[in-house]
Amino acid sequence: MFNRKTKSALLASSVISVSLFAAPAMAQDVGDNDPSITSAQEAGPIVVTGSRIQRRNTDTAAPVAVVDDAEFELSGTVNVENVVNQLPQVVPGLTAASNNPGNGTATLNLRGLGATRSLVLVNGRRWMFFDTSQLVDLNTIPSFLIESVDVVTGGASAVYGSDALAGVVNFRLRHVDGVEVGAQYSITDRGDADRYEIHGALGTDFADGRGKATVFGEYYSRDPLFQGDRAFSNFALGGESFGEPLQQFGSSTMPALRFNAPGSTVVNGTTFALGSGLVIDDAIFDVGSGAARARAGDTYNYAPVNYLQIPQERYLLGGYAEYEITDWAVPYAEVAFVNNRVATELAATPVTGTFDVNLAAVQPFVSTAVFQQLQTLDARETAANAARIAAGLSPLAGAAPGTVSASLQRRVIETGSRNSLDERNAFRVLAGLRGDITDYLQYDAYYTYNRTRNANIQAGNISRSAFQNALNGTTSGINIFDEGGLTQEQVDQISILAQNSDVSTLEVASAAISGTLGDFALGQAEPIGFALGGEYRRVASQFIPDTALASGDVIGFNAGDPTEGSYNVKEVFGEISVPVEFGSARLELTGAARYSDYSLEAVGGVFTYAGGVEFAPIPDITFRGQYQRAVRAPNVAELFQGTAIGFPGATDPCGRPAAASPGALRDLCLANGVPAANLGNAAIIQPNAQIPALFGGNPNLQEETSDSYTFGVVIQPLAIPGLTVTADYFNIKIEDAISTISLQQSFDLCFDQFQDAGNPLCGPFFGFGDIRGPEGAIDVDSTPVLGAQNIAEFVVSGIDLQVSYNMDLDFSLLGNGGSDLNLNFLGTWTEESSFLATPDSDLLDCAGVFGTACGQPTPTFKWTARATYVDGPLTFSTRWRHLSAVDDDDDTVDYGDFNGTERIPAYDLVDLTLGYDFRENVTFTVGVNNVFDTLPMTPTFDGIIVSNTNNGTLLGDNQEQANTYPSVYDTLGRDFFASVLFRF
Template sequence: MFTINKKASLLASTVILGSLVATPAVAQDDPTIEPNAAEQGERIVVTGTRIQRQNVDTAAPIAVVDSEEFSLAGAVNVENVINTLPQVVPGITSFSNNPGNGTASLNLRGLGATRTMLLVNDRRWMFYDTNQVVDLNTIPQFLLESVDVVTGGASAVYGSDALAGVVNFRLRDLDGAEFGGQYSITDRGDGDRYQIHGAIGTDFADGRGNVTVFGEYFNREDIFQGDRAFSNFALGGSPLQQLGSSLPPETRLQYRGDGDTTGTSFAPAPGGTSNSLGIFGSPGSLRTYSTPGDLYNYAPVNYLQLPQERYMLGGYGSYEIAEAIEFYGEVAYVNNQVDSELAPTPILINTFLDIDSLVANGFIDAATEAEFRALDASESGADANDGTIDVQIRRRLEEAGGRRNLDERNSFRVLGGLRGGLTDWLNYDAYYMYSRTRNANIQQGNASVSRFTAAVNGTGAEQINIFGAGQLTPDMVDVFRIQAQNGDISDLQVASVALSGTFGDFSLGVAEPVGFAFGGEYREVNSEFLPDEFLASGDVAGFNAGQPTEGGYNVNEIFAEINVPFETESGMRLELNGAARYSDYSLERVGGVWTYAGGVQFAPIEDIRFRAQYQRAVRAPNVGELFQGTAIGFPGANDPCATAAAGSGALRTLCANNGVPTALLDELASGDQGRIDAASELIQPDGQIAALFGGSPLLSEETSDSWTFGVVLQPQAIPGLTITADYFDINIEDAISTPSLQNQLDLCYVQLQSLASEFCSKFVGTRDPINGDFSRDDAPVLTGENVASLSTSGIDLQVSYGLDLGFSVLGNGGSDLNLSFLGTWTETSDFAPDQNNPDNVVECAARFGLNCDEPTPAFKWTARASYVDGPLTFSTRWRHLSAVDDDDDGTVYHVERIAAYDLLDLTLSYDFMETVTFTVGVNNLFDTLPSTPEFNAAGQVINDTNTLLLGDFNNAEQANTYPSTYDVLGRDFFASVLFRF
C-alpha cells in the first residue's frame, strides 16, 4: 500500500539462442503468421515500433527469450526465468513474505516495477493494484512463443510507464493439441510444485480463422524459514563501529529477534527508581531482561517460499470476415490464491497497571508486588503512591496464533478488434480492451490495540493475564483478537486505432519503401482499496492499518512513427527512424505532455552494423501515488535520539525538545553501557519505526532521457557467430519518491538539528511522552513528491555461437553445439533523494544495504551451452553475480561484503517421434546456499567473518539474506512431460 524509496538494484541486458541466443535485434516473427510469411510478402511485427513491414531492424537493443528457455530451466512461473536475466532485478517474488502480496513483478533495469511496461501480444495486460503493476503469474507460460525486452524509454510508441523499457510476451497460435505437466521438489524433500496444463488450437474456414483455448492448474507448497539452517534464527547486532560517534563496538553477531519476547516484557516510565527492562519469564515473577537470551526468534514461523494455487482459463482467435476485415479477440481469467505467514503479533503499548487488581487476580507474586509498590512510591508528583505504575508493555501474542494473510485475486481480460489492409500499402488495426482484477484479502492473528490495552489495565469488561508466557487463555485471547478483511479492485480500459504502411523510396530503389504508422488511443484506469473498520480506524496491531483509496484518470493520445531506409548497390545501408506521441491527461498537474524518439542504424558492410537511439519518455503518477489513503508502515530505521550521541550537545537539546524524557537522555550520557542500552531500548524498542504513508494529488509526471549506442557483429567468415555490445544511459528526473524515514531522520537530527526546519517539522508531536519512542497514533507522515532522480548506465554484452559438430552420438548423422553468453557491466546505478542536491547521491553499483536494497552486482551474466543430437538435448546453464559491498560508508557492519555467487544448472530433454517430450533437470546443482554461522553458548556468532550471502543485518532483510536475488531452495529437481497431437 505504500512505497519506501530505497534505490532498487539495476541489472541488465540479455538475449537468447535456441533457448538462449544473442540476436542482432531484428524483427521477430508475429506468432499469428506462418513461418514462411516473410517469403510471401506478409507483414512482420517487431516490439518497439508499430510499423508493420518486412526486414525492420530497430535502433534500440532488443533481447529475445525463446520459449525453450522456460522448459530447459524448469520454469512454470514466468518470474523464474525473467528474474534471472541480467536486464532484470527481482521485484516481488514467490519468496517475498514480508513485505509481499502474493504477486510477482518485473523490475527492468532496477528502475522500479511501475516504470516497466508489460505487454502481451503487443497490447497492455491486466494490472492488479492501485500501483498499476502487472502480476507475472497471470501470463500463461506454457503458450509463450518468445519474450521481447526493449531497453530504454518507449513512451513515444506505447505511452506512459515505459521509462525503463518494454517487455512483450508473445503467445503462439496452435493447430492441434498440447497437454503436459511438471513436478518439482527440492533436495530436502520440500517445496513441492506441480502444474497441469492443456491447450487446443485449430484452423477453420479454409484457413481464414484460428482459435486457441487453454487451461492450467498450478500448486506450490510452502517452505518455512525454520526449514533451512541459514534462516532458522533471526540474526543481528549493533554496528561494529559507527564512524563519528562514541558508540563502542560490539564484538559478536547475535541471535536477534525484534525486541518482543514470548513472555511479557515491560519498563517503567522515566523518573522512577529504575529504567531497566524487565520480563515475566516465569508466570507472575519479574526478573531482569537479558540479551540475547530473552529475544524472540521470529524467523522459523515465517514463510521462505509462499504457497500458491492458481487456476487459469482463456482463449484467443481470429477470423477473416472479408478480404480486408479480420476480427480478432482475446479472453483470459486467472484465479490466484497465495498465503503469507508471519510470526505472532508483536504488540507495544504505553499504559498503567493497577497493583491491587493484579494482586487480587493472582497475576503477580509477592516479590513482584513489592517491586511494583517501590516503583509506585518512586514516581513523581501526584503519581507517587497512587496504587498504579506507568509502564511500557511489549508482548508477542503467541496464544493468538500466527499472522496469516490470504490473498485471492480474480482477474479477467477481454479484447476485441478489427484489422486488415485498406490498400496494398496501407493497413489498419483497431481494438477495445477491458480488464479487471478483484482481490479479497483476509488477515488472521491481528489484535485490537484499544481492546488489548483496556484488558491489560483493567478498564475493560475483562482483565487478562499477560504476566508470563502461555498465561493467555482462549477466552482472554478472544477479548482482543480480530480478523480483518480488505478488498481492492482495479480496472483498465483501452481503445486504440492505428494505421500503418509504406510510401515512396529515397534510396534509388534498392532499400524498402519508407514505413510509417500513426493513430490514436484512449485509456482509462480506476482503482480502489477497501479496508474493513479495524484497518481503516488504525485500531489494529499485526498487519498495517490503512485508509481507503479510490481514484482514477483517463488520457487521450495521438502518435506517429516513420522509418526511412537508404541502401546502395554495394550493400551500405543507413536507416533513420523517429516517433512522437502527445498525451492529454485528465490530471490537472499533468495535462498535455509530449514524448519522442529518434534513432539511426548504419551498416557499412554486411558483417557489422552500428546503432544509436535517443528517447524522451514520461510516466504519469498512478492511482496509489495520487489517491492512496493514509497507511501505517514500519520501515527499518535507526533513531538518532536512541544513541549515546544524544546524551550531549545539540542533538540532546533537539531530542529533549522533541519529547524524549531528560531522564533517559541522562542515561545515554552516563557512560555505562548497560544503562545506555536500557535507555536506548526504551526510546527505540526495535529496528522498525512507525510512519504514515499516503498519496498526493499534487504529483506531476516523471520524465526520462535514455541513450543507447551499440554494435552488432555477424562475421561471414565465422558462420553462426553473433556479437552485440550496447551502451545504455537512462536518466529519470522528477521521479516520484516517498522519502525514506531514515533519510528524514538523518536530515533532521544529524544535519539540520532544528525543529523549525522543513524536514524536522514532520516529527513534531510524534513521540510518546512516557518513553520518547515514536507513537503509532501520531507517527510522522511521509507522502510522495516529484523530487528524486534515478540514473543507470552500463554495457550489455551478448555473444552466441552455434556450430555443426559433424558427428552424432546417437547415430543421427550430425549434432549441434549452441553457446551463449549474456552479461552486463553496471557502470552506475544512482539515486538522488533530492535532485536539486547533487551532493546527496546514493551510489548503488556493486552495492547492497539499507539505502540500495537489493544487491546491484557490477557484473551479472547467464551463460548456456546446449548439445543437440537429433531428439536429445543436453544443456547446462551458468549464472553469476559479482560481489557487492555494504552501501553505508559511515558504518562498519558485521557483513560488509557479500561474496561472488555462482550457480550451475543441468537439463536433459528427449523427443519421442515429435509427439512426446520428456525433460528432467536440476537447478543449483552444487546446492549453493547462504552459509550457516556457528554460535557459542551465549548465542553469539563465532565465524561472523565468513557469513557468505548473509545480508546487512541492520537492513532487516528477509531470512538473513536477499531471497529474491540469492537462491534459498538449494538443489532443486524437476521433471516434465509434454504431449502433442
C-alpha cells in the same frame, strides 16, 4: 520439446537468446547466415516490439532482448518470474521468496529503476494490474503459451505511452495447432518445496485457414517452505549482540524461540521497558520471572515460522481467436481469467507501546514482589501528577490512582503465527478489428477491459483496544506476564480478524493505421514506413480496509487507510522509418512522437519522442543508436492514497530568528500566512516539538521524465556463419522522480533551498489552502499534506554484451548423421546505478553494492551462459548463472562485527537439463537447477552459542529477509524437475 529439425530451426532463430536471454541483438538477424530459417522477407511484414510499423526485417535502432519459449522448458520454469529475473537487465522484484516484504505477487524491475517504471505488455498490448500502484503480477501470464519474451531497453513512451521509463517487456503468446497436454513436477533434494503444474491447450484452424482459435487452462500448486527448514535461515541474525556471543535459545533443550541478540526485541513474556519505573540494576525487568534480565537483547527468534517459499495455488483459463471475413476485416478477441491464491506468514504478533495498567486487573497474574513494584510506581505517578496539577499543567495520561502507564513489550505466541491470505480474481476481455485498407495501408483497432479484485484476510492480529481494555480493568483481565499464560478464552478476547479488498480496472481503446508509401523507395531500399494512431486509457483502483485496519486498532499487520482514485488520458502518436541503400551499405532513420493529454491537472499535456539510426557499411556489421524522451504519470496510490494524521518532530523555519529579517525566507513565511509580528517567534509559531501533518497521496504530483540513449554494434561475420556478437551502451536518466520525504525535508527544500511558493516542492505548504492558524502556527485542522513529491533522480548506465554461436556438427551420438551445438553468452556491465533522494542529498551509487540504502544487490557484472547440444530427439543443455561480488553500502558500520558480512562474494550457479522426444509427439524433460547446492552459509551452532563467521551470502542487519536477499540468491538448494508434454 521438439524433433531435431524443429529444434534446430528454433534454436537458430533464437540464437541471440538461445532459450536463454538475448541482449540488444536481434535473434532473427541470424537468419541471414542460417539457411534453416525462413527469411523475414518471405514471411511477410511483421511488427517488432518497440515499434508499431510493419517491417520486412527485424532490425531496429533500439536494443531488443529476446527470451525464447525453449528457455522455459530447459529451465523447468512454470512461473514467468523465474526466467525473466535471470535477465542481466533485471533486478528481481517481488518473487515466490518474498514473504516480508511481500504480497504474493511477482513483479518486474528493469535496470533496478522500480517496478512502476517497467511497462508489461502481452501480444503488444497492456496487461491487467492488481493494486493501486498499477503493477502487473507476472503470475497471471500463461508461461506454457509464451512464444517469446521481448525486452526493449530504455524509454518507450513515444510508442506505448506512460510507464515505459526503464523499458518494455512484451510477452508474445502463440497459437496452438492441435491438442497439447503437459505436466511438471519439481522438488528439492531435501524432499520439500514441492511444485506441480498441469495444463492443456486446444487450437485449430478453420474455414480453410481463414480463422484460428486457441483455448487453454492451467492448474499450478506450490507448497510452502519455512525459514526453519533451512539451517542458514533458521536463526534471525541481527546486529544487536552488544559485543557478546549470540545466546541461542532455539534448540530443543531451551525455551522455544527465544535467544539473545538476533531477532525481534519483542520477547515471549512481557517486559516493562527502561523508564517505566520497574528497573533493577539498570536492566529490563522481566515481570514473568520476577527478575531482571542479564542485559538488553534477550529477544525472540521470529525466523523459523516465516515462509522461505510462499505457497501458491493458481487456476488460469482463457482463449483467443481471429477470423478473416475479408482482407479488410479480420475480427479478433482475447479473454483470460485467473484465480490466484497466495499466503504470507509471519511470527506471532508483537505487541509494543504504552498502555494503562490497572493494578487490580493484573494482580492475579504477578508475584507479590512484582505487585509491590507496581504499587511503588503508582505512588510515584500519583505524586508527580498532583504536582503537575498544582503547577497549573495538564494531568498525566493514565496517572489515576491504582493505574500506571507503562511501556510494554509482549510476543503473543499463544495466538500462533500471523497469516495473510490473498485471493485475486482477475479477468481480461479484448475485442479488435484489423485489416488491409489498400495494398500499402493497414489498420488495427481494439478495446480491452481488465479488472482485478483481491480479497485479503489476516489472521493472528491483536486488537489494541481489546488488549488495553483487558489491562485497565474495563474487561476481564488477561495474563500477559507468563510465557504461554494466555488461555484460549483470553486469546479470543484480544484477537481480531482483519480484511482488505482491492479493486483495479484498466480500459484501453486504441486505433492505428500503418503502412508504406507505395513502391517509392530511396536507393532501392524498402519503402518508407509509418504509423499513426490514437489511444484512450482509463485506470481506476481502490483499496478498501475494514474498520479495524482503517482505524489503526490492528496490531500485527500494517493498518491502512482507504484509497480510491482514477484518471484517464487521450493520446495521438506517430512513427516513421526511412531506409536508404547505396551499394552494399544500408542506412535507416526512425522517429516517433506522442502527445498525451491527462485528466490530471498537475500533469496535463505532455510530449514524448524518440529518434534512432542504423547504419550497416557492409553486411557483416551494423551500428545503431537511439535517443528517447519518456514519461510516467503518477499512479493511483501516489495520487490518492488515503490520508492519516501524524505528528512528526520538525522545526518550522518561520519560527527561526532568521525569518524576522528581510529576505526570501521572510517573504515566503508571510505568503504562507504568518503574521509579520510573529515571525521568528518560535514559542508562537511552534508551541510543540511535534507538528501535525497529514500523510497520504499527493494529487499535485506531476509526471516523471526520462532521457535515455543507447548506441552499439551488431557483428555477424559472413565468414563465420552462425556467429553473432552485439554490444550496446545504455544510459537512462530519470528526473522529477516521485519519492516520499519527511516533513523536515519538505520544510528545508521549500523555505531554505528553493524559496518559491510556486515550486512543486512547496506544494505541501501552498497547494492545499491555508495551513496556519491566525497566529501563524500550523493548524491541526488544516495541516500540510505530505505525500510523494517529484524530487528524486535516477541514473543507470552500462553495457549489454552478447556472443552467440550455432554450429552444425558432423557427428551424432545417436547415429543421426549430424547434430547441433548452440552456445550463448549474455551479460551486463553496470557502470552506474545512482539515486538522488532530494536535490540537496548525497548521491548514492548502488552499482556493485547492496544494503539498507540500496536494497537488492546490483552486481557490476551479471551474466547467463548456456550451451545446448541437439542430436535428433535428444537435447542436452547446461546453464551458468553468475553475479559479481557486491559490498555493503554503509561505510559507517562494519557488519562483520555484528554477525553479518560486509561483502557478498561472486556467486555462480550451474544447471543441467536433458530432454528426449518420443515419436515426435511426446517430450520428456528432466533437469536439476543449482547442481552444486549453493546456498547461504549456515551459522555455526555449539550448544547455545551461535556465530556467523561466513564470507558468503549470509547477512545480519543488512539483509532483506531470511538472512539474505532470497529473490537474488537461491534459497531452495539443489532442485529437480521433470515434465512431460503430449501433442496430438
